[in-house]
Amino acid sequence: MVLKSNLKNQFLVVTGKNKAMFEDINKSNVIIKERINMAEELKIYDLVFSRSGATSLLELIKSQVEIVLIPSPYVKNNHQYKNALFYYQKGIVDLIEEKDFSSKEIENKIVNLKRKNDTHIDINPIDLIITEVENESI
Secondary structure (H helix, E strand, C coil): CEECCCCCCCEEEECHHHHHHHCCCCCCCEEEECCCCHHHHHHHEEEEEECCCHHHHHHHHHHCCEEEECCCCCCHHHHHHHHHHHHHHCCCCEECCHHHCCHHHHHHHHHCCCCHHHCCCCCCHHHHHHHHHHHHCC
């Protein structure tokens, strides 16, 4: 996640239960947290790189932050990729498959930040899904 700031980029790494893996990072512009309150804390970020589990994805979309999804290829039925693809095809998120994920891709996404927050339409992801399901059943 990249903090909104005119200063140099600041990053938040939300680790979940893997916080110990990141304890060696000692940089003033990197904040490491095990968990965050997404509804409150996402308001201060410009860009989020995230997996694409359904619940987290809904919270991210509601936050109107710029989102780059890296779906986990190791989940049952590839559901994270399907979640990410659904919103990518609607132009709501960006998508990088894990096999293509690299520091160069991260840099490109940060440099080319579109700042959707300035022009983002208020999207209710649940309404979007309902509409899509209703249209498919016709």
